[in-house]
Amino acid sequence: MLNYIWLNDKSPILKQLPTNFKSAAILLHPFIQMPQGWEENKRNNEYEHIYPSDEEILQLGKPVMWKEIMYESGLTTHEELAIALQTSIGALRKKYAREDLAEKLNSSIISNLYYPNEDFTTIFLINDLLKFLGSKGVKQLSYSDPLLDKKGILELKNTSPLDLCELSLKEIIITDENKDFAFMNVYDSFNTILLAKEKNIKNIVKSMNWEAIICDNNTYISWYSKAFLS
DSSP states (O other): OOOOOOOOSSSOGGGGSOTTOOEEEEEEOOEEEOOTTHHHHHOSSTTOOOOOOHHHHHHHOEEEOHHHHHHHHTOOSHHHHHHHHHHHTTOSOTTTOOHHHHHHHHHTOOTTEEOOOSSSOOHHHHHHHHHHHHHTTOOEEEEEETTTTEEEEEEGGGOOHHHHHHHOOSSEEEEETTOSEEEEEOTTSSEEEEEESSSOHHHHHHHTTOOEEEOOTTOOTTTTHHHHOO
């Protein structure tokens, strides 16, 4: 079983991977579009803000890619959008926050459109992950949660996206039985890290229609910081 990998911001991601992994991609959590009128029908009063549950997202939600939000908001890069999100949730120190970017983002958030979850891997990606691993002939999944000190093995055929969502607390890593792939949740971020033994991770991302930052030798865990936080 592979224990969680604590990635620091002092060196590139690829330099911190266990030797069996050759490539990595930062998968961007999509925004969530619920049906028109969904929140209005759920509210007890007009001031209440309701975030959909994983089950509601899976059944009724539609993923909205970052590039669509960029188009609507006028943000020009994935890095700008990442910093706008981090600023909006108060995750950046004041000297690094970009309220101008956050304002652009929030001005484009329409009714029943929700931020990605910054604490857990989105159920959209978890659903895709199970499909992807199943297509690779994977039979078992192992998981490791360092904060709750939990480890275990799951049979893929008996595991639903909601089952994995219940495990995705704070920091968690999920691997297949051969450790060909690993899927890491990064707490307090809007992305999940995919690791692979093979080098063609870009082809994997493209085949699954994921929106991602493909890691090279200069990609850090704070991948969005170079242009705006220096």
